[in-house]
Amino acid sequence: MSETNRAPAIELIGIDKKFGAVHANKNINLTVAKGSIHGIIGENGAGKSTLMSILYGFYHADSGSIHIDGKSVAIRDSQSAIAAGIGMVHQHFMLVENFTVLENLMLGAEGGALLAKGTDSARAALKKLEEDYELEVDPDAVIEELPVGLQQRVEILKAMYRGAEILILDEPTGVLTPAEADHLFKILRVLRDQGKTVILITHKLREIMAITDTVSVMRRGEIVATRKTAETTVEELAELMVGRRVLLHVEKGSAKPGDVFLSVRNLTVKDSRGVTMVDNVSFDVRAGEIVGIAGVAGNGQSELLEAITGIRKPTSGEIFICGEPVAGYDPAKLRSIGLAHIPEDRHHMGLILPFEESQNAILGYHRDPRYGKGPFLDPELIRKAAVEEIEKYDIRPPNPRLKTANFSGGNQQKIVVAREIERDPKLLIVGQPTRGVDIGAIEFIHRRIVETRDAGKAVLLVSVELDEIRSLSDRILVMFAGKIVGEKSPETGEQTLGLMMAGIAA
Incomplete structure (x- = not known):
C-alpha cells in the first residue's frame, strides 16, 4: 500500500x-x-x-x-x-x-x-x-x-x-x-x-x-x-x-527602579520534613521593577514565596518590606503594610470554589470598611465592588453571584489578579501567574503585571515558564537546589538560563 x-x-x-x-x-x-x-x-x-x-x-x-x-x-x-x-x-x-x-x-x-x-x-x-x-x-x-x-x-x-x-x-x-x-x-x-x-x-x-x-x-x-x-x-x-487576534509578546518599556521595597537577607527555609528548601538566599526588589525567579519546579521557589508572604515561618534570616522587618508576620499583617499575593495554586490558596465570585473578590480583605459596618458585611456593597472589578478585568461571565467553580481557569485567575492588584499594593508577589490559563487571559494578565510595575510598585515573579520570565522580568534570578545561582538580564539566551536551572553553569 x-x-x-x-x-x-x-x-x-x-x-x-x-x-x-x-x-x-x-x-x-x-x-x-x-x-x-x-x-x-x-x-x-x-x-x-x-x-x-x-x-x-x-x-x-x-x-x-x-x-x-x-x-x-x-x-x-x-x-x-x-x-x-x-x-x-x-x-x-x-x-x-x-x-x-x-x-x-x-x-x-x-x-x-x-x-x-x-x-x-x-x-x-x-x-x-x-x-x-x-x-x-x-x-x-x-x-x-x-x-x-x-x-x-x-x-x-x-x-x-x-x-x-x-x-x-x-x-x-x-x-x-x-x-x-x-x-x-x-x-x-x-x-x-x-x-x-x-x-x-x-x-x-x-x-x-x-x-x-x-x-x-x-x-x-x-x-x-x-x-x-x-x-x-x-x-x-x-x-x-x-477566535481573535492575540498579542503574543509582552509590550513594556524600560524599568525605572526606585527605592528597595523588598529585601531578603540570608533566608533559610525548611519544609515540613525538615529538608532545607531555601538555602541562605539574599536579594532585593526595587519599586518600578519586575524581578523574576527562574527554576525548575521543586528548587525552593514555592517555599521562598511562602516565607515572604507569611505562610511559612523562616528557619533563619531576615525579610524587610520598605525597611520594616517582617519575618514571622502573618499574611493579614503583611497585607496591612502593602503586600499583595497572587498564589501559585489558585484552587488551594487563592479561591474558595463553592463561593460566589463577589465573595472570592474580597477574601483576605473582608475587614475593609468599604464592605460593611463594624462586624457586619453588606452583600450589596460587596457585589457593587465586584461588578467594578469584573468590568475592569473583563471577567466572564460578568456575574458576581455565579459560583467561582463555574468560571474557566483564565477567569478564575483574573478574579485573583483583580482582588490583589486593586488593593494598590507596594509589593506584589506573583506565583505562576498563567498556570492553567488560556492564551487570551495570559495576554491580559501580563499587561496588568506590567502596568503594576509602571505604577511604581515592586513585583517579584516566580514562573516555571521560561518564556514568561524572560518576557516580563527586568532582572532574572535563577534558583537551583534552594540557592540563587546567578542573576541575568532578560536578554540572556534560553540555553544559558537552562544550564543554570540545571545547576551546570553560572
Missing part, C-alpha cells in the same frame, strides 16, 4: 461527549497519520484532555467510533487501549517512586508467577528499547533519585515495553529544563523515524512549531482547524485557538 493510501494510525469519527450540561467534545473528527507527530492545541476547557481520555479508555464517548490502523476498536478501559497499541505519558508521572526503573517497567506486565524469568526478559527488552530509541537509563536506579527528565524517559519506555505503536504525551515539557525538553524532542523524532505515531498535547505554540508535522486546533469542544505545521504560523494558531 502506498504512503498516501495506507490506513491512518488513528481515526476518530463523530466523537461526542457530555458531562451534564457541559458539551466537552462535539462531533469530533480527527485523522492522525501513521509515523507522524501530531499536535493538539487549544485553550483550557477546549476538550483536548477529554478527547485523549476517550482514546486511552478513561472515558467512554456518548457516540462516535475509533479506528486504529483502519480497524474499528472498542476501547473500554486503559487495558483495551494498551492492547490496541496505545500508550500515554501523563503530565504527572504514574511511577512508583521507591521502585527501580526495571520494577516500574514490569509493574502490571510481570510475565508470569516466576519473577526471575520475567526480570531477565524485561532487562533484555529494556536494553533493546534503549538502543533502538536512544532512551538510555540505568535499569537499577530508584525512580525518586532520578531527575524528572529521566523519570519521563521511564514513562516512555513503559509504553514502548507494552508494545505501544501510538504514544500520547500530555503537556510533556511542563517540568523539564530547556535542555531536557530538547532531548525529549530528539527522542520523539527518533520514535517517529522508527514508524511510531506521536500525539502531543501542549499549550506551548513554539513547541508545536518545533516538533510536530501536523497540528489540530480545538476550541469549545470542536476541532476548528487542522494544519500542516510547515504551512502555518504561531500567530495563526493563536488566533484559531482564541
Whole structure:
C-alpha cells in the first residue's frame, strides 16, 4: 500500500461527549497519520484532555467510533487501549517512586508467577528499547533519585515495553529544563523515524512549531482547524485557538527602579520534613521593577514565596518590606503594610470554589470598611465592588453571584489578579501567574503585571515558564537546589538560563 493510501494510525469519527450540561467534545473528527507527530492545541476547557481520555479508555464517548490502523476498536478501559497499541505519558508521572526503573517497567506486565524469568526478559527488552530509541537509563536506579527528565524517559519506555505503536504525551515539557525538553524532542523524532505515531498535547505554540508535522486546533469542544505545521504560523494558531487576534509578546518599556521595597537577607527555609528548601538566599526588589525567579519546579521557589508572604515561618534570616522587618508576620499583617499575593495554586490558596465570585473578590480583605459596618458585611456593597472589578478585568461571565467553580481557569485567575492588584499594593508577589490559563487571559494578565510595575510598585515573579520570565522580568534570578545561582538580564539566551536551572553553569 502506498504512503498516501495506507490506513491512518488513528481515526476518530463523530466523537461526542457530555458531562451534564457541559458539551466537552462535539462531533469530533480527527485523522492522525501513521509515523507522524501530531499536535493538539487549544485553550483550557477546549476538550483536548477529554478527547485523549476517550482514546486511552478513561472515558467512554456518548457516540462516535475509533479506528486504529483502519480497524474499528472498542476501547473500554486503559487495558483495551494498551492492547490496541496505545500508550500515554501523563503530565504527572504514574511511577512508583521507591521502585527501580526495571520494577516500574514490569509493574502490571510481570510475565508470569516466576519473577526471575520475567526480570531477565524485561532487562533484555529494556536494553533493546534503549538502543533502538536512544532512551538510555540505568535499569537499577530508584525512580525518586532520578531527575524528572529521566523519570519521563521511564514513562516512555513503559509504553514502548507494552508494545505501544501510538504514544500520547500530555503537556510533556511542563517540568523539564530547556535542555531536557530538547532531548525529549530528539527522542520523539527518533520514535517517529522508527514508524511510531506521536500525539502531543501542549499549550506551548513554539513547541508545536518545533516538533510536530501536523497540528489540530480545538476550541469549545470542536476541532476548528487542522494544519500542516510547515504551512502555518504561531500567530495563526493563536488566533484559531482564541477566535481573535492575540498579542503574543509582552509590550513594556524600560524599568525605572526606585527605592528597595523588598529585601531578603540570608533566608533559610525548611519544609515540613525538615529538608532545607531555601538555602541562605539574599536579594532585593526595587519599586518600578519586575524581578523574576527562574527554576525548575521543586528548587525552593514555592517555599521562598511562602516565607515572604507569611505562610511559612523562616528557619533563619531576615525579610524587610520598605525597611520594616517582617519575618514571622502573618499574611493579614503583611497585607496591612502593602503586600499583595497572587498564589501559585489558585484552587488551594487563592479561591474558595463553592463561593460566589463577589465573595472570592474580597477574601483576605473582608475587614475593609468599604464592605460593611463594624462586624457586619453588606452583600450589596460587596457585589457593587465586584461588578467594578469584573468590568475592569473583563471577567466572564460578568456575574458576581455565579459560583467561582463555574468560571474557566483564565477567569478564575483574573478574579485573583483583580482582588490583589486593586488593593494598590507596594509589593506584589506573583506565583505562576498563567498556570492553567488560556492564551487570551495570559495576554491580559501580563499587561496588568506590567502596568503594576509602571505604577511604581515592586513585583517579584516566580514562573516555571521560561518564556514568561524572560518576557516580563527586568532582572532574572535563577534558583537551583534552594540557592540563587546567578542573576541575568532578560536578554540572556534560553540555553544559558537552562544550564543554570540545571545547576551546570553560572
